[in-house]
Amino acid sequence: MVGRAHVTRTKWWAVPTLRNMNHQYEILLALGVLSPMISFWVLVLFGPKMGKPLAGWFGVIMGMGVPLALATYVLVGWCGHVQSGTAAALTADAFRLNWATIGTIPITVGVKLDSLTVAMYFMVTFIAFWIFFFSVGYMSGHSDEVAGQSKYHRFFAYLSLFGFSMLGLVISSNLLFLFIFWELVGLCSYLLIGFYFDKLFASTAAIKAFVTNRVGDFGFLIGLMLVYFQLGTLDLDEAATRFAEQASMGTGIFASHFTMFGWSLATIMGVGLFCGAMGKSAQFPLHVWLPDAMAGPTPVSALIHAATMVAAGVYLVARVFRLMTPEALMFIAMIGCLTLTLMALVAVVQVDIKKCLAYSTLSQLGYMIFGMGCGAWIAALFHLITHAFFKAMLFLCSGQVIEGCHHEQDMRKMGGLRKKMPFTCWTFFVGVLAISGAGVAGLEVAHTKFGLGGFFSKDEILAVAYARAFEWDYEKHQDHGGHNGHASLDHTGVPIVRLASDPTGDDAHAASATHGGGMAAIFENTPPLPKWMFWLALITAYVTPFYMMRAWWLTFMGKPRDQHVHDHAHESPLMYVPLVVLAMGTFISSYFLFRPLIADAAPAATTAALVLATDGNLHTPAISAAHHWLVFGVGCAFIVGFAIAIGIYSRGLGVAERIKRTAGPIHTLLEHKYYFDEFYGLVCVKGCLVVAKICRFVDTWIIDLVVNIAASATERFAAFSGLIIDNHGVDGVVNGVAKTSMDFAGVVRAPQTGRIRHYVLFAAGVAAIVLLVVVWVGLESTGGATATVSAIPQ
Amino acid sequence: MLTIGLTHYLVVAAVLFCAGVFVMMTKRNAIGILIGVELVLNSTGVNLIAFDRYVGQGRVDGQIMALFVIVLAAAEAALAVGICINVYKNLATVDVDSARDLRG
Numbered sequence: 073m074v075g076r077a078h079v080t081r082t083k084w085w086a087v088p089t090l091r092n093m094n095h096q097y098e099i100l101l102a103l104g105v106l107s108p109m110i111s112f113w114v115l116v117l118f119g120p121k122m123g124k125p126l127a128g129w130f131g132v133i134m135g136m137g138v139p140l141a142l143a144t145y146v147l148v149g150w151c152g153h154v155q156s157g158t159a160a161a162l163t164a165d166a167f168r169l170n171w172a173t174i175g176t177i178p179i180t181v182g183v184k185l186d187s188l189t190v191a192m193y194f195m196v197t198f199i200a201f202w203i204f205f206f207s208v209g210y211m212s213g214h215s216d217e218v219a220g221q222s223k224y225h226r227f228f229a230y231l232s233l234f235g236f237s238m239l240g241l242v243i244s245s246n247l248l249f250l251f252i253f254w255e256l257v258g259l260c261s262y263l264l265i266g267f268y269f270d271k272l273f274a275s276t277a278a279i280k281a282f283v284t285n286r287v288g289d290f291g292f293l294i295g296l297m298l299v300y301f302q303l304g305t306l307d308l309d310e311a312a313t314r315f316a317e318q319a320s321m322g323t324g325i326f327a328s329h330f331t332m333f334g335w336s337l338a339t340i341m342g343v344g345l346f347c348g349a350m351g352k353s354a355q356f357p358l359h360v361w362l363p364d365a366m367a368g369p370t371p372v373s374a375l376i377h378a379a380t381m382v383a384a385g386v387y388l389v390a391r392v393f394r395l396m397t398p399e400a401l402m403f404i405a406m407i408g409c410l411t412l413t414l415m416a417l418v419a420v421v422q423v424d425i426k427k428c429l430a431y432s433t434l435s436q437l438g439y440m441i442f443g444m445g446c447g448a449w450i451a452a453l454f455h456l457i458t459h460a461f462f463k464a465m466l467f468l469c470s471g472q473v474i475e476g477c478h479h480e481q482d483m484r485k486m487g488g489l490r491k492k493m494p495f496t497c498w499t500f501f502v503g504v505l506a507i508s509g510a511g512v513a514g515l516e517v518a519h520t521k522f523g524l525g526g527f528f529s530k531d532e533i534l535a536v537a538y539a540r541a542f543e544w545d546y547e548k549h550q551d552h553g554g555h556n557g558h559a560s561l562d563h564t565g566v567p568i569v570r571l572a573s574d575p576t577g578d579d580a581h582a583a584s585a586t587h588g589g590g591m592a593a594i595f596e597n598t599p600p601l602p603k604w605m606f607w608l609a610l611i612t613a614y615v616t617p618f619y620m621m622r623a624w625w626l627t628f629m630g631k632p633r634d635q636h637v638h639d640h641a642h643e644s645p646l647m648y649v650p651l652v653v654l655a656m657g658t659f660i661s662s663y664f665l666f667r668p669l670i671a672d673a674a675p676a677a678t679t680a681a682l683v684l685a686t687d688g689n690l691h692t693p694a695i696s697a698a699h700h701w702l703v704f705g706v707g708c709a710f711i712v713g714f715a716i717a718i719g720i721y722s723r724g725l726g727v728a729e730r731i732k733r734t735a736g737p738i739h740t741l742l743e744h745k746y747y748f749d750e751f752y753g754l755v756c757v758k759g760c761l762v763v764a765k766i767c768r769f770v771d772t773w774i775i776d777l778v779v780n781i782a783a784s785a786t787e788r789f790a791a792f793s794g795l796i797i798d799n800h801g802v803d804g805v806v807n808g809v810a811k812t813s814m815d816f817a818g819v820v821r822a823p824q825t826g827r828i829r830h831y832v833l834f835a836a837g838v839a840a841i842v843l844l845v846v847v848w849v850g851l852e853s854t855g856g857a858t859a860t861v862s863a864i865p866q
Numbered sequence: 867m868l869t870i871g872l873t874h875y876l877v878v879a880a881v882l883f884c885a886g887v888f889v890m891m892t893k894r895n896a897i898g899i900l901i902g903v904e905l906v907l908n909s910t911g912v913n914l915i916a917f918d919r920y921v922g923q924g925r926v927d928g929q930i931m932a933l934f935v936i937v938l939a940a941a942e943a944a945l946a947v948g949i950c951i952n953v954y955k956n957l958a959t960v961d962v963d964s965a966r967d968l969r970g
Contacts, residue, residue, distance in 0.1 A: 826969025828899070828962045832890045 097146050098167040098183035101193060101243050104139035108235035111135040115232060119225025128208035131228030135235050136201040143190075143197040150190045151665075154672050159187065168245065168307075177300065180307050184245035184391075188453065188673035191666050192242045192387060195457050198657065199379045199464050200235055202650040206468055207231065207371040209646040210475070227267060227369070234260035238380050242387065247296055247306040250388065254292075254348065257381050258285045264376060265368040277364035284361040288351015295344025298325070298337065299395065312394035335399055342400030345392050346407075353385025353437045356411040360748050362434055366426040370471030373426060378433050378463035383456050386440045390453055393444070402599070405445025409605040412438030414746065416615045420622070421732075421742040424481045425470045428623045432507065433463055435616065439533055442609060446601055448536035450670050455529035457666045458658065462506035462525050465654035468647065469500040473627060476641045483626040484725060485634035492641040497628040499651045504624050506658050508617030508710035523707075525662050530613065531706045537609055538702055540601040613706060617713025625721045633724065875916030882909035896950040896960040900943060907939040 111134035119127050153159040168182035183189075211227050237256035244250040259282075266278030300306060302325035303314045318324035319338075328337040335343065349355065354362040365377050376382070389396075389404065396404070412435045419431035436459050443452030474481050476493055490497040502524070509530045511523020521527075632638035720727045732739050744750070823834065886905030893899050911932040918928020954960055 824969055826966035828965070829891055829894070832887070832899075836887045836891065 095167045097150065097162065097185055097190075100142045100146050101183055101185070101189070101239075104142040104193070104197070105236060105239040105243060107138040107142075108135045108232040108239070111232035112229050112236060115225050115229035119229060122225060124212055124224050125208070127225035127228055128212070131225075131232055132201070132204040132208060135228065135232035136197055136204045139193075139235065139239060140197040140201045143194045147190055147194045147665075150187065151669070154187060154669070159672065166245070177304055177306070179248055180246060181249065182245040182307075183243045184308060185243075186673045187669040188390065189243055191453075191457065191669040191673075193239065195460055195661075195666070196238055196242060196380050197235075199460055199654070200231075200238075200375055202653050203371050203375045203379075203464060203468070204228070204231060206374075206471075206647055206650040207369075209644070210371055210471060211369065213475075227264075230260055230263045230267070231371075231375070234264065234376065234381075238384070241384055245308055247299060247308060247311070247392075250308075250391070251292065251296060251348075254352065254384065254388075255289070257384060258282060258289075258352070261285070261365070261376055261381055264372040265365045267368055267372065271367070273364075274367040277361070277367040281361040281365050284354075284358050285351045288347050288349070288358050291344045291347020291350070293344075295341050295347065298341035298344060302328075302337070302341065303395075308391055311392075315395050336397065339397045339399040339403075342392075342396040343403055345395065346389060346400065346404050349385030349388050349441070350407065351385070352388070353382045353441065354411075354434055355385070355407050355438065355441055356414065359411060359415065359434050360745075360752060363427050363430045363745070366424075366430050370426075370467060370474065373430070374464045374467035374471070377430065378467050379460035382433065382437055383440075383460060386437065386444065386452060386456050389441065389444045390449060393449060398599070401445050401447065402601075403445070405442055405601060405605060408438045408440070408442030408445050409608050410438070411435070412442055413608045413612050416612045416619065418742050418745050419619045420615065421739055422619075423484050425473060425483050425486075425623060425627060426467075426481060428483070428619065429463070429466055429470055432466075432616070432620065433459075435612065436463070436507070439530060439609070439612075442605070443533035443536065446533070446537045446540045448533050450667070451529060451532035451536055453670045454667045455526070455533060457670075458506065458525045458529045458661050461654055461658040461661050462503045465499060465651060465658060466503040466507070468651055468654065469496045469503065472496045472643060472647055472651075473500075476643060477637045478640045480634075480637050483623065485637050486627045486632070487630045487634075487724075488628070488632040488638060489641050490628040492638065493628075493643045495643055495648055495651070497624075499655050500624055500628065502655045502658065504617075504620045505710075506662070507620050508713060509613065509707070510617075510710045511707060523662065525658055526616075527707070528662055528667070534606075534609055534613060534706050535702070537601060537606045541603050541606040542600075610706065610709075613709045614713050617710040618717045621714045621717035622721055625717060626725075630721070630724055872916055872920040875912060875920075879909045879913040879916065882906075882912065894961050894963055896953060896962055897947075899962065900946050900950070903946070904939060904943065907935055907942075911935045 111131055114134070115122070115127055115131060122130065150159065153162060163186045166183055166185040168180045170178050171181040172179050207227065211224060234257065237253045237260055241250055241253035241257060244253060262278045262282040265281055266275045268274045269278075296306070299311055303311045303318070305311050305314060314324070315338075318326050325338045325341065326336075330337045330340075332340060351358045362377055362382070366373055368377075415431045415434035415438060419428050419435060422428040422431060436455070440452045440456050440459070443449075443455060472493065473486070473489065473496060476489075476496075477486060480486070506525025509523070509526035511521065511527030720731070741747070823830070825831075882905055886902045886907075886909060889902030889905060890899050891902075893902060914928045914932045914935065916928075918926065918932075922928055950960055953965060957964055
């Protein structure tokens, strides 16, 4: 970085000089997220016109080439900052924008800029780039089979969308946006698993993946809601600080007395957030979707279901680690332990090469989650990164094998392929070494140890697990002045585990001072890890090399078991480059770059007192001296596993068949994956159907009954109203009025007889009456009849 | 000896009047009705002369009015006969009961 200060010519693309630009890393990372989105839209809109090779290369360059370039630039710059110590300032000052306000709680969009982000971002772009590259060649032969629709550009469109979602997830600083990208990643997984949607098993596998993910997301949402309501914010850093405050003051989430299964509300929050990881990273009860997801094309399996998407769950746990209580972490460790053991056992009996790798992925994810639960934050993430490299490579190799054997995936029909496909064979072997944790235990030359992949990462997890199980002494040590949180001492007085916020290991004062009373007070009561968890993890470290070597041996060594398959086998040189690059990546990631970056991110990201990290890794001299058996027991596990596998399979399948017959029921149980699919099918699927039938019953007989009664009542009322009231009532009145008028008219008309004699009669009669009346009244008024008569003159 | 006073003449006139009205009411023949009309008019003439003789002091107004009544009666009878002739032309009969077209 020093030399760059002298550069005077400004490069044309750096017109606002990037070096001095504020928030340059955030902007570059965000651009890297946008680039695959642009690629997606272009491929969706113009893909069919772009045609076969162009669509693929566009996807490669725009979808992952640009992000990789940006990631490399950011990585280089960031490492410089880490070395010069300015990284923390950049993290604290990272870009945040007030986006919206829900109720009274603001949602801030931003890029979480720390070493873990940079490391993950680089890993994702690097592996994705080479897988995109691999797909250009691989999918050109594999994408004409989908009915009717065109295919090739669609694959790269989906891959680009996935790239966008995954990178967005990695840089999210806010749980809301993390969740949004989380769901998007799940959607892309659905689209890509179901890429061959005309095949029923592919589309059902896609649905299974999505639904299982959603089940996990149910718990995730509960956790999110608890974060939102109790902590009042969705920003990761703020949530962590508030969690620590509430823990120390006993307010907020810690003030509630609500318990479920003996878990406090804070634990429920942590477990809820972990449920999302259970779904996405396919942990124990929700693991059923990952083996079926192998129905998708091989690059999809490599990218999504080995390296990146399933790692998102572990990444989530890493990000929300500061919101976990010890009970939540214990739950996480238990689930991780169960997963790693059970899945490794199932992998032993798999005959399909991709399924074997799938169960291996499940088991390694279990290791990562187990590591997180034990508090080995650094080790778990380190294992994630090394695993991503070698698992992607293993899947690509398996893709080559399947392709070369003309779509034969059953390992029992392979054998002796090393002569036909030597390149694939030996890169696969490198992957097997990496996953088995192969290395020279106990040997250190010039501060470097010789080993590959899991030798460093998995063994570190086991070391931390051992420390948590056997050496966890959580009482206060008098000689340290009663500081809590400082985990334990070995018998020589050398701390083998220390707080991750305390990289130098000597100043425990500062550590407890920064934590305050509350967090440490909670975590000082953290129980040790149950010993059975450690033993299971250790035993599985022996099983892993066994099934991986078994897979390799059955595929590549020995005599060919199916001549037809063997004759057809071939390698295609186009695919060499990604495999080589990933093999180199496995090697490099084991030694350089990643672990220091993660270790740098650890203190800030894990202010919980419960994060433990060994000093470097298991194989430091002090530790080796103290725990010889552990070093060799773990470091040499791969030799034992390999030996057993080679011993059983060296002469073909005969010995294995005999073992299978003797261990019949166990084998059947493993072969059927503990009958989980049948169980879920019965309970969940048929349960849903039963509920649906009940609902239909209610709908038809109860709700429709009410509606029908209402309808017929209305109908009757209408009839009543119409026929009776209207016809008889209203019309009756009207007719009555008319009839009365007519009758009256008739009466009035009656005298008009037309006969003159009648008229004369009426006139004379009325006249007589009137005359009588007048005379009578007149006579009354003038004194009577007699007086008038007598007045008549004679 | 019975002294003939005003009352006796009024009674005669009244009887004539009633007879005339009765004839008007009951006769079906149009000419018969006209005869009744004559009777009524003549009764008024008798009435007028009686009042003139007994109430008018030497004046002859009553008798002049009676002459007017006779002339009017003659004119009216001529007009009425004209109407009857028209009725006969239209209906071929002088029966008033058959002229019922203006009934209600």
